[in-house]
Amino acid sequence: MEIIDNVKDMQLRADEIRSFGKTIAFVPTMGFLHKGHLSLIEKGKKAGDILVLSIFVNPAQFGPNEDFDSYPKNIARDLELAEKQCVDIVFTPDKESLYQKNYQTYVDVNDLPNHLCGLCRPGFFKGVATVVTKLFNIVKPHYAVFGEKDYQQLAVIRQMVKDLDFDIKIIGSPTLREEDGLAMSSRNAYLTKEQRPAALSLYNALVKARDIVKKGEKNASKIINSVSMDIKKYKDTQIDYISICDPYTLEDVDIIEESVVMALAVKVKTTRLIDNMVLTPDLNYI
Ligand code: AMP
Numbered sequence: 001m002e003i004i005d006n007v008k009d010m011q012l013r014a015d016e017i018r019s020f021g022k023t024i025a026f027v028p029t030m031g032f033l034h035k036g037h038l039s040l041i042e043k044g045k046k047a048g049d050i051l052v053l054s055i056f057v058n059p060a061q062f063g064p065n066e067d068f069d070s071y072p073k074n075i076a077r078d079l080e081l082a083e084k085q086c087v088d089i090v091f092t093p094d095k096e097s098l099y100q101k102n103y104q105t106y107v108d109v110n111d112l113p114n115h116l117c118g119l120c121r122p123g124f125f126k127g128v129a130t131v132v133t134k135l136f137n138i139v140k141p142h143y144a145v146f147g148e149k150d151y152q153q154l155a156v157i158r159q160m161v162k163d164l165d166f167d168i169k170i171i172g173s174p175t176l177r178e179e180d181g182l183a184m185s186s187r188n189a190y191l192t193k194e195q196r197p198a199a200l201s202l203y204n205a206l207v208k209a210r211d212i213v214k215k216g217e218k219n220a221s222k223i224i225n226s227v228s229m230d231i232k233k234y235k236d237t238q239i240d241y242i243s244i245c246d247p248y249t250l251e252d253v254d255i256i257e258e259s260v261v262m263a264l265a266v267k268v269k270t271t272r273l274i275d276n277m278v279l280t281p282d283l284n285y286i
Helices: 007-019 035-047 075-084 116-120 124-139 148-163 186-190 196-214 220-232
Strands: 002-004 024-029 050-055 089-091 143-147 169-173 237-245 260-268 271-279
Touching: 002 007, 007 024, 007 050, 007 089, 007 124, 024 035, 024 124, 035 050, 035 143, 035 169, 050 075, 050 124, 075 089, 089 124, 116 124, 116 148, 116 237, 116 260, 124 148, 143 148, 148 169, 148 260, 148 271, 186 271, 196 220, 196 237, 196 260, 196 271, 220 237, 220 260
Parallel strands: 002 089, 024 050, 024 143, 050 089, 143 169
Antiparallel strands: 237 260, 260 271
């Protein structure tokens, strides 16, 4: 496994791989790898010849009061896991090489960030779109894999790739969960054992919503009110948002007639968790 830590070397290596007629599959991450990340690597390996994994905690997507400085890190363990997973190249730039002095250029997607996490985290998707653009220009992938766990992020990246004519196929990958249903996340490392039931309330809310929609409930605010009450029963939970929205535009849906996405963000004490699920009415349900 190769480890490349600077931009120029990664670009040269990408050019070389392409000159051999090989395809590059890319999995961008912020590290502290878990099985969710590994599932993306597996998907990428099936798509392209050479798998590049990036590990970079992107300062541009963190707000001033967020957890950039404390974001969990263990690069030695990440490299071990990547090697076991037969990753070909790990790209680990430092923040000074990606954002040099006098950095000025950002990528801003217009509408999709005006929903869900974008409302609670101003500038977040500008930071994401910018770093992903930069990484695409450095790694030069044919394929890039992103998790459905970050549903809005995947939508923003797809829009950006379409609008800016990136010649890259974006592959979405399903959310991996712990046995109890909690979506895997690097931030789960912040949770204490006592906070775990509160953290699980996100998944339980999604399952409840999925089941009642299947049984014919169409009223989105009724569902949101019901699951909000469930979540609020756990101490230390603070709901950032719960939304039932159109899977493409992310606009709120009032009456559920076809498949929608339920997305939510909840703080458990200081740990902000997100999750989502597709809710599909069962048209044959009597
Ligand atoms: P992160 O390191 O949190 O920025 O995530 C890197 C990539 O892994 C993103 O495309 C995420 O959507 C994806 N990811 C994070 N958690 C999961 C999960 N539980 N299952 C599948 N993909 C995930």
